[in-house]
Amino acid sequence: MRTDFKGAEKIMENISRELFVPVSKEEKQLETIVRPSMSYWQDAWRRLKANKVAMASMWAIIFFIVLAIVGPMVMPYRYDEQLRGQEALAPSLKHLFGTDELGRDLFVRCLYGMRISLSIGIVATIINIVIGVLYGGISGYIGGKVDNIMMRIVDILYSVPLMIYVILLSVSLKPALEKLFDKYSFLSGLQTVGAPLVCIYIALGLTYWISMARIVRGEILSLKQQEYVTAAKTIGASGWRILLRHLIPNSMGSIIVTATLQIPSAIFTESFLSFIGLGVDAPVPSLGSLASDGIDGFISYPYRLFFPSLLLCLIILAFNLFGDGLRDALDPKMRK
Amino acid sequence: MNIHTFFIKLILKEREEVARYILKRLLWSAVSLFVIITVTFFLMRMIPGGPFTGEKTLPEQILKNLNEKYGLNQPVAVQYVKYLKSLLRGDLGISMRNQGRTVNEIIAETFPVSAKIGIIAIIVSLLVGIPLGIWSAVNQGKWQDNLSMVLATIFITIPGFVLAIILMYIFGVKLQLVPIMGLDEPRSYILPVITLAAYPISFIARLIRSSMLESLSQDYIRTARAKGLSNFIVVYKHALKNSLIPVVTYLGPLIAGVLTGSFVVEKIFSIPGMGRFYVDSISNRDYSLVMGTTIFYAAFLIFMNLIVDIIYVFIDPRIKLED
Numbered sequence: 001m002r003t004d005f006k007g008a009e010k011i012m013e014n015i016s017r018e019l020f021v022p023v024s025k026e027e028k029q030l031e032t033i034v035r036p037s038m039s040y041w042q043d044a045w046r047r048l049k050a051n052k053v054a055m056a057s058m059w060a061i062i063f064f065i066v067l068a069i070v071g072p073m074v075m076p077y078r079y080d081e082q083l084r085g086q087e088a089l090a091p092s093l094k095h096l097f098g099t100d101e102l103g104r105d106l107f108v109r110c111l112y113g114m115r116i117s118l119s120i121g122i123v124a125t126i127i128n129i130v131i132g133v134l135y136g137g138i139s140g141y142i143g144g145k146v147d148n149i150m151m152r153i154v155d156i157l158y159s160v161p162l163m164i165y166v167i168l169l170s171v172s173l174k175p176a177l178e179k180l181f182d183k184y185s186f187l188s189g190l191q192t193v194g195a196p197l198v199c200i201y202i203a204l205g206l207t208y209w210i211s212m213a214r215i216v217r218g219e220i221l222s223l224k225q226q227e228y229v230t231a232a233k234t235i236g237a238s239g240w241r242i243l244l245r246h247l248i249p250n251s252m253g254s255i256i257v258t259a260t261l262q263i264p265s266a267i268f269t270e271s272f273l274s275f276i277g278l279g280v281d282a283p284v285p286s287l288g289s290l291a292s293d294g295i296d297g298f299i300s301y302p303y304r305l306f307f308p309s310l311l312l313c314l315i316i317l318a319f320n321l322f323g324d325g326l327r328d329a330l331d332p333k334m335r336k
Numbered sequence: 337m338n339i340h341t342f343f344i345k346l347i348l349k350e351r352e353e354v355a356r357y358i359l360k361r362l363l364w365s366a367v368s369l370f371v372i373i374t375v376t377f378f379l380m381r382m383i384p385g386g387p388f389t390g391e392k393t394l395p396e397q398i399l400k401n402l403n404e405k406y407g408l409n410q411p412v413a414v415q416y417v418k419y420l421k422s423l424l425r426g427d428l429g430i431s432m433r434n435q436g437r438t439v440n441e442i443i444a445e446t447f448p449v450s451a452k453i454g455i456i457a458i459i460v461s462l463l464v465g466i467p468l469g470i471w472s473a474v475n476q477g478k479w480q481d482n483l484s485m486v487l488a489t490i491f492i493t494i495p496g497f498v499l500a501i502i503l504m505y506i507f508g509v510k511l512q513l514v515p516i517m518g519l520d521e522p523r524s525y526i527l528p529v530i531t532l533a534a535y536p537i538s539f540i541a542r543l544i545r546s547s548m549l550e551s552l553s554q555d556y557i558r559t560a561r562a563k564g565l566s567n568f569i570v571v572y573k574h575a576l577k578n579s580l581i582p583v584v585t586y587l588g589p590l591i592a593g594v595l596t597g598s599f600v601v602e603k604i605f606s607i608p609g610m611g612r613f614y615v616d617s618i619s620n621r622d623y624s625l626v627m628g629t630t631i632f633y634a635a636f637l638i639f640m641n642l643i644v645d646i647i648y649v650f651i652d653p654r655i656k657l658e659d
Contacts (some may be wrong), residue, residue: 154369156368156371159365212575275495275603276599276603277615277619292497305498
């Protein structure tokens with residue numbers, strides 16, 4: 001040590017004092033290569049903002065949601081109001097999308113249908129998130145035998161297309177729910193939403209969580225190896241706390257992406273159910289039921305199929321494109 | 337199936353491992369089937385009132401006799417065991433609304449019709465989707481790529497029944513090129529097949545495009561190019577081979593998708609297939625038929641998934657048999 005020190009002194013002697021000048025401010029700044037620190041979400045938002053398609057679809061989604069909420073309130077007709085003498089009109093300024101054979105304004109019905117369809121997408125997805133995240137989270141965090149059994153159950157459920165379960169649940173839940181609503185008056189709040197709609201919420205919510213559970217489990221499996229989990233464990237955090245406060249928030253990126261992409265598939269499934277006669281009950285419209293109603297008189301009244309289908313496609317498209325953009329923004333590794 | 341890897345696996349004494357894997361998959365398929373049968377049975381029993389309390393109320397005595405005939409007056413557990421036993425014999429039960437017809441008869445009559453359209457649709461979607469994806473990947477970023485990806489996005493978005501009606505209107509009603517109902521002549525297959533294949537084509541095209549792009553950026557492709565191989569050989573022999581693997585994984589969902597698609601297509605084009613019968617049985621509340629067809633569909637799909645999984649083992653040498 002000492003000899004080293006002496007050696008250094010010797011070298012120092014050889015360097016003239018003039019070379020030791022304080023660094024100027026500009027020079028100091030040249031050295032700094034750090035950009036202002038950005039959180040994961042700020043970074044993702046920056047990437048998302050740069051993606052024009054995703055931003056356009058985000059605004060489209062906001063527009064659709066506002067339209068679905070405000071539209072039916074400001075229109076002069078109700079969705080189930082039958083205007084005498086104005087049956088089966090073609091689109092005009094008074095009735096933008098025309099009227100159906102019962103004299104109901106199709107524009108209002110489409111707006112209201114959008115409300116129902118969006119609510120199905122969102123409610124079903126919320127149920128999916130709750131079940132899927134907890135199931136996948138618990139399975140991934142505990143690991144071992146429990147994980148094995150839980151994932152086997154998921155595999156078993158997954159071996160049959162979810163649509164079959166949705167159909168089965170819809171067929172069997174609908175009459176059961178209707179009976180339940182008739183029996184217990186305290187459920188009358190739900191009655192206004194309608195048993196078929198509640199049935200679709202439940203049927204979709206109970207089945208589509210499977211892919212969410214798989215994705216969350218995968219995330220948790222890799223995240224639980226991280227140092228901060230060990231750190232949390234050493235200071236005595238409980239398993240639940242680690243799962244809910246550390247692991248799940250850190251896998252939020254893929255949860256959000258999966259959920260966003262599940263909304264259009266729920267809306268899609270609802271339109272399919274409406275088509276095969278398991279959708280919402282008349283007079284409540286959904287975009288799917290409006291489109292499938294439009295099929296009957298399609299040749300004489302093509303606009304009755306056209307408008308609801310177009311809205312349905314636009315909503316599904318917007319959510320799909322936004323979901324793709326979100327995935328690119330939140331998970332740059334996945335980008336191709 | 338890749339015969340080459342198959343033999344390598346055999347030579348490397350992996351035969352036992354492969355056999356064990358297949359056996360394990362078989363076992364899990366049986367468990368899956370059992371679960372879906374149980375779920376179906378109890379969900380159907382959840383429906384209040386039973387299958388005979390419909391729109392028109394039957395006289396008490398007839399109702400009692402009917403319940404006795406179908407064993408509905410016994411405890412649920414007994415009914416369940418009875419149902420399992422008859423399923424083991426391959427008996428799916430009797431349709432409650434189509435008098436005197438068994439579910440087996442209905443399936444035997446309608447399934448071949450659906451299968452024919454389904455197989456054609458699957459072949460078409462592979463034959464169109466794969467080249468479209470390659471075309472897109474090879475011309476990445478050019479107009480060809482943009483065009484096919486925009487088309488793929490559009491066809492993924494349109495619900496099947498809307499597409500069916502639009503096609504029917506344009507080609508059947510306006511241009512009168514193809515018949516709009518039934519399956520009487522070869523030409524009448526065109527519209528149902530297009531409707532069924534539209535979504536898979538788009539999906540496969542996107543799948544192939546992204547896996548081709550990944551393959552094309554690999555080192556072995558650079559090596560192949562450096563060796564001076566022609567572009568054609570590099571793309572179609574080297575890159576395509578590995579890019580096809582995701583398509584094999586998609587085969588299971590593809591079959592399932594065509595199957596659920598058939599519900600819509602057969603109803604719209606009035607095709608006497610199994611999908612239409614299924615949808616009709618749902619709206620008629622013919623619970624025994626719903627149950628029988630659901631179980632048949634489940635068994636069919638589980639079997640198909642099993643086959644796809646086994647094929648997959650032979651195609652992709654990198655797959656781990658443990659999982």
